[in-house]
Amino acid sequence: MNQPINLNSFREGPDEDGRFGIFGGRFVAETLMPLILDLQAEWNKAKTDPAFQAELKDLGAHYIGRPSPLYYAERLTQHLGGAKIYFKREELNHTGSHKINNCIGQILLARRMGKTRIIAETGAGQHGVASATVAARFGLPCVVYMGATDVERQAPNVFRMKLLGAEVKPVTAGSGTLKDAMNEALRDWVTNVDDTYYLIGTAAGPHPYPELVRDFQAVIGQEAREQILAAEGRLPDMVIAAVGGGSNAIGIFHPFLDDKDVQIVGVEAGGKGLDGEEHCASLTAGSPGVLHGNRTYLLQDADGQIKEGHSISAGLDYPGIGPEHAWLHDTGRAEYVPIMDDEALEAFQLLTKLEGIIPALEPSHAVAEVIKRAPKMRKDQIIVMNLSGRGDKDIFTVGKILGMEL
Amino acid sequence: MTARMDKRFADLAAEGRPALVTYFMGGDPDYASSLEIMKALPKAGADVIELGMPFSDPMADGPAIQLAGQRALAGGQTLAKTLQMARDFRKDDDATPIVLMGYYNPIYIYGVDRFLDDALEAGIDGLIVVDLPPEMDDELCIPAVAKGINFIRLATPTTDEKRLPAVLKNTSGFVYYVSMNGITGSALPDPSVIGSAVGRIKAHTGLPVCVGFGVKTAEHARAIGASADGVVVGTAIVNQIASSLTADGKASAATVAGVETLVMSLASGVRASRLAAAE
Ligand SMILES: Cc1ncc(COP(=O)(O)O)c(C=O)c1O
Numbered sequence: 166m167n168q169p170i171n172l173n174s175f176r177e178g179p180d181e182d183g184r185f186g187i188f189g190g191r192f193v194a195e196t197l198m199p200l201i202l203d204l205q206a207e208w209n210k211a212k213t214d215p216a217f218q219a220e221l222k223d224l225g226a227h228y229i230g231r232p233s234p235l236y237y238a239e240r241l242t243q244h245l246g247g248a249k250i251y252f253k254r255e256e257l258n259h260t261g262s263h264k265i266n267n268c269i270g271q272i273l274l275a276r277r278m279g280k281t282r283i284i285a286e287t288g289a290g291q292h293g294v295a296s297a298t299v300a301a302r303f304g305l306p307c308v309v310y311m312g313a314t315d316v317e318r319q320a321p322n323v324f325r326m327k328l329l330g331a332e333v334k335p336v337t338a339g340s341g342t343l344k345d346a347m348n349e350a351l352r353d354w355v356t357n358v359d360d361t362y363y364l365i366g367t368a369a370g371p372h373p374y375p376e377l378v379r380d381f382q383a384v385i386g387q388e389a390r391e392q393i394l395a396a397e398g399r400l401p402d403m404v405i406a407a408v409g410g411g412s413n414a415i416g417i418f419h420p421f422l423d424d425k426d427v428q429i430v431g432v433e434a435g436g437k438g439l440d441g442e443e444h445c446a447s448l449t450a451g452s453p454g455v456l457h458g459n460r461t462y463l464l465q466d467a468d469g470q471i472k473e474g475h476s477i478s479a480g481l482d483y484p485g486i487g488p489e490h491a492w493l494h495d496t497g498r499a500e501y502v503p504i505m506d507d508e509a510l511e512a513f514q515l516l517t518k519l520e521g522i523i524p525a526l527e528p529s530h531a532v533a534e535v536i537k538r539a540p541k542m543r544k545d546q547i548i549v550m551n552l553s554g555r556g557d558k559d560i561f562t563v564g565k566i567l568g569m570e571l
Numbered sequence: 572m573t574a575r576m577d578k579r580f581a582d583l584a585a586e587g588r589p590a591l592v593t594y595f596m597g598g599d600p601d602y603a604s605s606l607e608i609m610k611a612l613p614k615a616g617a618d619v620i621e622l623g624m625p626f627s628d629p630m631a632d633g634p635a636i637q638l639a640g641q642r643a644l645a646g647g648q649t650l651a652k653t654l655q656m657a658r659d660f661r662k663d664d665d666a667t668p669i670v671l672m673g674y675y676n677p678i679y680i681y682g683v684d685r686f687l688d689d690a691l692e693a694g695i696d697g698l699i700v701v702d703l704p705p706e707m708d709d710e711l712c713i714p715a716v717a718k719g720i721n722f723i724r725l726a727t728p729t730t731d732e733k734r735l736p737a738v739l740k741n742t743s744g745f746v747y748y749v750s751m752n753g754i755t756g757s758a759l760p761d762p763s764v765i766g767s768a769v770g771r772i773k774a775h776t777g778l779p780v781c782v783g784f785g786v787k788t789a790e791h792a793r794a795i796g797a798s799a800d801g802v803v804v805g806t807a808i809v810n811q812i813a814s815s816l817t818a819d820g821k822a823s824a825a826t827v828a829g830v831e832t833l834v835m836s837l838a839s840g841v842r843a844s845r846l847a848a849a850e
Contacts, residue, residue: 191707192707194630194701195704195724196729198705338634339627355752358729454679455675457628467680469680470627470677
């Protein structure tokens with residue numbers, strides 16, 4: 166496993182059955198099968214429809230605020246004393262993260278399909294907020310499933326969703342985190358097949374979701390590629406992103422996959438360490454299995470029961486990963502590494518102090534990897550990191566851990 | 572295909588009444604009690620047994636079956652133990668068909684070939700795997716059928732005329748018609764609507780059609796049994812088990828007895844539907 170293989174292109178997946186190598190697929194109940202086939206048919210039409218693409222572009226520019234800047238982090242670069250560090254500033258998007266890119270795309274699909282009700286799952290609440298936002302913008306009712314544990318640790322986002330008119334349904338099953346929210350969203354979808362659109366928040370789930378979420382997020386990498394060429398006249402040496410389900414990462418990775426000299430690094434949540442159970446490093450410490458409609462790497466026991474996982478950041482707290490990442494891992498095209506809770510927390514503080522940017526805890530994991538790698542690289546080398554979200558939602562969690570009075 | 576299943580449905584057809592298909596979760600609340608429940612089912616009038624394989628993430632199940640799975644897993648149930656339960660049951664009963672029902676991942680992790688060999692040897696007659704639609708037939712369905720284990724597919728209200736042939740293609744044993752779009756444990760829709768859906772499926776297949784999701788009482792069983800070849804009851808049995816448990820979740824004297832009483836009542840329902848149909 167993980168033998169580098171040489172393909173003409175790493176950007177051609179998935180095949181028509183939604184497979185990336187052995188990963189992906191459509192492992193869903195029969196009730197949902199006609200729905201995902203409809204979605205696929207609609208997506209195939211929309212992809213090549215100039216009107217759809219034009220509307221997406223227009224909303225991207227005027228509603229989300231695209232393109233997001235590519236920012237040279239001068240002080241962090243000096244501090245680390247190695248490679249030049251650039252941030253792709255997805256945290257400046259409307260609603261504060263990359264999640265909105267996907268939500269705008271999918272709500273346009275939902276409207277094309279004549280769906281009148283939106284459901285979504287959320288972990289950190291960023292996808293829930295982005296879903297509630299586009300639902301408000303397009304005048305559709307929205308129900309967001311959120312693990313009860315996450316409702317508690319991401320309270321500001323719960324309030325935002327409610328203000329935006331969404332109904333937030335806490336899920337107490339399991340450990341009350343993202344995986345349980347996804348189960349509950351699927352149960353809702355099976356029950357409300359006629360009017361409901363399931364707006365999945367990450368590049369996982371049954372085909373065609375991993376593909377379409379990737380394509381809506383690939384704008385990140387497309388812009389970053391052009392921006393770095395404009396700024397430096399060349400491609401970066403390394404692209405780094407945090408991986409929960411994998412949407413911000415695949416979004417920035419995908420346009421660089423065929424640039425063989427660009428090293429690609431995904432950062433998983435190492436939680437409290439890979440020795441115990443309290444982490445979410447599906448690629449580093451998991452094994453292939455089938456959950457939530459696709460085959461991918463999962464945290465599971467010897468009987469195939471899915472484990473709960475843990476991360477300081479609610480958005481990385483998922484025991485699986487999008488199937489394309491599983492494939493990029495096995496083909497060796499991308500490398501995946503864990504970062505521990507305490508390393509992410511330190512990175513969070515360092516970036517805040519040095520650059521005046523408060524990152525979300527999810528991309529703080531990627532920052533921590535940058536902190537490890539940049540000093541070992543030459544000064545003429547370049548790292549581009551996806552700063553996928555801002556940390557406003559996390560200040561209470563961080564404050565509590567640091568023992569600060571708020 | 573395994574003879575037990577075909578013989579059972581042929582005998583019932585001769586008798587002129589629908590089958591009572593009973594679901595319970597293997598290992599709920601513990602192995603020994605669950606095996607006793609399994610043995611009690613045919614004695615109380617069940618014709619086919621669906622043996623639930625617990626999974627941590629049962630996406631198509633309502634709270635009752637979710638909790639039953641959690642109880643079973645907490646009690647140490649594994650796929651290997653579920654197969655053992657079938658083996659133990661077969662020591663005294665070689666006639667009642669057993670269908671394993673659950674989700675794919677535990678089977679995938681067990682290893683498909685090894686699973687099919689062990690299932691056959693344990694006396695399993697069929698499989699219902701919720702998250703394997705026809706598009707995924709290469710995974711388990713085709714290997715299972717090749718080894719002589721029935722692969723029973725779910726057809727649902729969203730399975731339209733266009734899709735039905737694909738759904739029926741590699742199906743054997745019986746067709747499981749899911750009465751509604753929804754999860755297990757929901758309310759039963761209008762029996763006449765179900766009756767016409769069953770007719771629609773029967774126009775495409777000679778296989779028996781059993782109806783499940785929402786059947787809770789003898790009266791439901793009678794009404795649904797008027798048009799279907801079998802009636803599946805799951806959540807009602809699982810709820811009966813849950814309500815019999817002690818405060819700390821252990822089986823009580825009422826656990827097996829309660830299931831027996833319920834299944835006897837349901838069995839009277841399917842038997843009454845023969846009389847109703849003959850009228
Ligand atoms: C800011 C941010 N980054 C990353 C993630 C992880 O998701 P994904 O891996 O799909 O990008 C989340 C999820 O909530 C998030 O809010």
